Amino acid sequence: MSLRGVSQLLYQIKVVNQEMIAKFEKETGFSLTRYELMMVLNEKGKCSQTTIQSELMIDRAAVTRHLKILEDDGYVVRERNKDNNREVFVEMTEKAKEYLAKCGKDHEKSQYPLNSALTEMEEEQLSDLLSKLIKPKEGIE
Amino acid sequence: MSLRGVSQLLYQIKVVNQEMIAKFEKETGFSLTRYELMMVLNEKGKCSQTTIQSELMIDRAAVTRHLKILEDDGYVVRERNKDNNREVFVEMTEKAKEYLAKCGKDHEKSQYPLNSALTEMEEEQLSDLLSKLIKPKEGIE
DNA sequence: AGTCAACAATTGATGAGTCAACTATTAGAA
DNA sequence: TTCTAATAGTTGACTCATCAATTGTTGACT
Numbered sequence: 001m002s003l004r005g006v007s008q009l010l011y012q013i014k015v016v017n018q019e020m021i022a023k024f025e026k027e028t029g030f031s032l033t034r035y036e037l038m039m040v041l042n043e044k045g046k047c048s049q050t051t052i053q054s055e056l057m058i059d060r061a062a063v064t065r066h067l068k069i070l071e072d073d074g075y076v077v078r079e080r081n082k083d084n085n086r087e088v089f090v091e092m093t094e095k096a097k098e099y100l101a102k103c104g105k106d107h108e109k110s111q112y113p114l115n116s117a118l119t120e121m122e123e124e125q126l127s128d129l130l131s132k133l134i135k136p137k138e139g140i141e
Numbered sequence: 142m143s144l145r146g147v148s149q150l151l152y153q154i155k156v157v158n159q160e161m162i163a164k165f166e167k168e169t170g171f172s173l174t175r176y177e178l179m180m181v182l183n184e185k186g187k188c189s190q191t192t193i194q195s196e197l198m199i200d201r202a203a204v205t206r207h208l209k210i211l212e213d214d215g216y217v218v219r220e221r222n223k224d225n226n227r228e229v230f231v232e233m234t235e236k237a238k239e240y241l242a243k244c245g246k247d248h249e250k251s252q253y254p255l256n257s258a259l260t261e262m263e264e265e266q267l268s269d270l271l272s273k274l275i276k277p278k279e280g281i282e
Numbered sequence: 283a284g285t286c287a288a289c290a291a292t293t294g295a296t297g298a299g300t301c302a303a304c305t306a307t308t309a310g311a312a
Numbered sequence: 313t314t315c316t317a318a319t320a321g322t323t324g325a326c327t328c329a330t331c332a333a334t335t336g337t338t339g340a341c342t
Contacts, residue, residue: 001261001264002245002248002249003169003244003245003248003249004180004245005264006165006248007165007173007176007177007180008177008268009264009267009268010158010161010162010165010173011173011174011177011197012268012271012272012275013154013157013158013161013271014158014162014173014174015198015275016154016271016274016275017151017154017155017158018329018330019274019275020151020154020274021151021155022330024147024148024151028144031297031298032148032151032152032155033152033155033298033299035148036148036149036152039145039148048320049320049321050319050320050321056152057156058298058299058300059299059300059301060320060321060322061299061300061301061321061322061323061324062298062299062300063321064321064322064323065297065298065299065322066298084307084308084319084320085306085307085308085320086306086307086308086319086320086321087307087319087320087321088320088321103144104143104144104145107143107144107147108143108144117273117274118270118273118274120142122270122273123142123146123150125266125270126150126267126270126271127149127150127153129259129263129266129267129270130153130154130157130267131153132258132259132263133157133160133161133258133259134153134156134157134160159299159300163300172327172328174328174329189290190290190291191289191290191291199328199329199330200329200330200331201290201291201292202291202292202293202294202329202330202331203328203329203330204291205291205292205293206292206328206329207328225289225290225337225338226290226336226337226338227289227290227291227336227337227338228289228290228291228337229290229291
């Protein structure tokens with residue numbers, strides 16, 4: 001594939017990404033990354049920031065900043081690990097759980113753009129293709 | 142599709158997007174958006190910033206800022222339209238053409254990560270799926 | 283002609299990510 | 313034990329987007 005072809009494909013991904021993220025945030029009133037972060041907490045329970053970071057595949061610094069916002073808004077509580085004071089444990093609050101439940105319900109009632117654009121099969125196909133492009137978490141350098 | 146499902150798919154797109162863009166910029170030494178901008182100029186010749194903006198699907202402000210960088214680096218020349226002083230015409234320089242040609246050649250020699258991850262058919266499939274997610278340029282609101 | 287609306291580009295403030303430098307804490311040699 | 317490495321998180325400086333407000337120019341109506 002020529003460099004031009006590559007750049008077109010990547011640019012297409014970029015545009016889709018930006019548009020979809022904007023829609024998601026408008027619909028839920030929540031940043032996609034922070035939503036995903038809360039889902040990690042929801043599914044794994046209390047965890048350290050490093051764990052969150054490797055799940056979300058973003059920089060440590062970004063995690064710190066998202067958590068500051070979530071903490072200020074009362075969606076998350078943080079406390080240092082007594083057995084290893086370097087680490088910070090993060091946990092969801094009740095408020096967060098309620099809010100997420102509400103979001104899920106609201107979504108069922110609305111017809112979300114993404115649903116209308118792709119069939120279930122296409123969604124799965126897309127997900128498979130994307131998986132191939134994400135480098136394995138602990139790849140050989 | 143549940144909100145959770147949607148968020149997972151979008152997040153997957155986000156991660157792929159970030160990783161691929163980083164690779165592209167490392168490989169070419171050029172920002173993906175600015176590369177794509179130059180390709181627009183290359184293919185359409187001299188055009189106004191508004192034209193560039195609608196091709197790239199980014200904010201006017203972003204176009205202005207990219208052009209400032211490209212102009213400072215000598216890749217692009219700008220001049221106001223004599224017949225309509227509001228408009229600015231943009232054109233590539235020889236330096237830019239040479240650089241792009243070099244990039245293309247360098248790319249052919251290297252084995253670019255994207256090539257290895259997907260087959261030609263998969264690339265096409267991915268592109269088709271993404272197209273369905275991009276809203277038509279002048280869609281009905 | 284004079285005013286007002288639309289248009290093109292620019293500028294400022296903000297959000298989300300990166301990397302690099304720093305702090306604090308723990309663990310592992312010497 | 314004490315010095316040194318590695319680890320966990322934070323902060324600062326930067327890039328690339330966005331939106332909103334501003335400037336300058338043109339066109340159209342009265």
